[in-house]
Amino acid sequence: MAIDRLDGRIIVLLAREPRIGVLEMSRRLGVARGTVQARLDRLQSNGVIRGFGPQVDPAALGYPVTAFATLQIRQGQGADVRAHLATVPEMLELHTTTGGGDMLCRLVARSNADLQRVIDLVVGFDGIVRASTAIVMENAVPLRIIPLVEQAAEDRDPA
Amino acid sequence: MAIDRLDGRIIVLLAREPRIGVLEMSRRLGVARGTVQARLDRLQSNGVIRGFGPQVDPAALGYPVTAFATLQIRQGQGADVRAHLATVPEMLELHTTTGGGDMLCRLVARSNADLQRVIDLVVGFDGIVRASTAIVMENAVPLRIIPLVEQAAEDRDPA
DNA sequence: ATTCTGCTGCACAGATTGCCCAATGAATAC
DNA sequence: GTATTCATTGGGCAATCTGTGCAGCAGAAT
Numbered sequence: 001m002a003i004d005r006l007d008g009r010i011i012v013l014l015a016r017e018p019r020i021g022v023l024e025m026s027r028r029l030g031v032a033r034g035t036v037q038a039r040l041d042r043l044q045s046n047g048v049i050r051g052f053g054p055q056v057d058p059a060a061l062g063y064p065v066t067a068f069a070t071l072q073i074r075q076g077q078g079a080d081v082r083a084h085l086a087t088v089p090e091m092l093e094l095h096t097t098t099g100g101g102d103m104l105c106r107l108v109a110r111s112n113a114d115l116q117r118v119i120d121l122v123v124g125f126d127g128i129v130r131a132s133t134a135i136v137m138e139n140a141v142p143l144r145i146i147p148l149v150e151q152a153a154e155d156r157d158p159a
Numbered sequence: 160m161a162i163d164r165l166d167g168r169i170i171v172l173l174a175r176e177p178r179i180g181v182l183e184m185s186r187r188l189g190v191a192r193g194t195v196q197a198r199l200d201r202l203q204s205n206g207v208i209r210g211f212g213p214q215v216d217p218a219a220l221g222y223p224v225t226a227f228a229t230l231q232i233r234q235g236q237g238a239d240v241r242a243h244l245a246t247v248p249e250m251l252e253l254h255t256t257t258g259g260g261d262m263l264c265r266l267v268a269r270s271n272a273d274l275q276r277v278i279d280l281v282v283g284f285d286g287i288v289r290a291s292t293a294i295v296m297e298n299a300v301p302l303r304i305i306p307l308v309e310q311a312a313e314d315r316d317p318a
Numbered sequence: 319a320t321t322c323t324g325c326t327g328c329a330c331a332g333a334t335t336g337c338c339c340a341a342t343g344a345a346t347a348c
Numbered sequence: 349g350t351a352t353t354c355a356t357t358g359g360g361c362a363a364t365c366t367g368t369g370c371a372g373c374a375g376a377a378t
Contacts, residue, residue, distance in 0.1 A: 062311055096299055140254060182366085
């Protein structure tokens with residue numbers, strides 16, 4: 001589960017240049033191709049690397065508005081609310097969080113006006129008691145993983 | 160910027176089977192290889208597809224605890240706070256949101272106890288007035304994009 | 319009618335992948 | 349001390365894929 005320095009370098013290299021192949025990676029890292037291949041296989045079966053799916057930008061798709069909504073759920077309705085939210089395409093992510101069975105979800109919309117429609121879709125369900133929304137103005141730090149990977153590699157395998 | 164049905168099918172196919180090559184995609188979709196290649200190039204230069212970086216699971220890396228922190232910032236300290244937060248590896252994502260210059264960030268930690276350390280790291284900075292944290296219990300819906308892509312494709316190009 | 323754009327089908331050389339092997343080195347177990 | 353296990357190395361092989369270019373065609377726009 002813990003990763004060593006070489007694993008870390010592989011992940012970082014892959015994150016920086018996703019198009020790179022195993023052979024080129026082995027050249028850059030100065031190890032044998034088989035080693036890189038074995039490490040990659042292990043990282044994937046470990047679940048550390050879930051996959052290499054395309055990273056799609058909702059803004060470029062025509063959904064430039066992002067918002068986070070905190071939902072308060074009626075007791076016992078969690079599963080129903082969850083199923084309901086799963087049907088909303090603009091709902092990209094859903095977490096249940098501490099604090100009285102609340103949920104936090106990430107929404108996108110075509111415009112601020114369209115966000116109203118999305119929110120109505122989301123909260124227009126019986127089990128949801130209250131919702132409060134925060135609209136994202138700027139994504140100051142996009143989802144990143146490299147610093148954490150480097151940290152994890154160093155923890156396991158100090159310089 | 161808008162995507163049609165074929166673009167949508169390409170993205171969905173790629174999301175479901177990331178390892179797939181252009182040639183195999185063209186076979187599955189019943190179009191010429193050159194077409195798939197041209198579409199992919201266009202999607203990438205459009206920015207719809209940002210890249211194919213590895214999707215790393217923080218839990219598998221040893222960071223099974225996720226939390227969202229809402230930060231209240233002292234006026235004019237936004238840039239400083241942002242720079243400070245960027246130095247924290249456990250801070251995976253940062254947004255500035257509506258509501259008095261607030262910020263919302265995603266954090267991970269090795270344990271609930273370790274989360275305290277991370278939060279101290281985050282809020283131990285002058286420009287941050289107040290922070291409130293919600294710990295994620297369950298990631299009911301992991302970050303997804305397929306439903307939105309399908310929606311966008313149908314909007315553009317009705318069945 | 320004409321131009322433009324996107325798709326098709328094909329071809330080619332070059333590179334990469336998946337897979338196999340034997341040998342080496344290091345760490346661990348007996 | 350010696351044996352065993354495991355990861356890495358360096359090599360090779362066949363099969364596949366990629367990048368690229370080309371000509372023909374159809375539909376849309378001018």
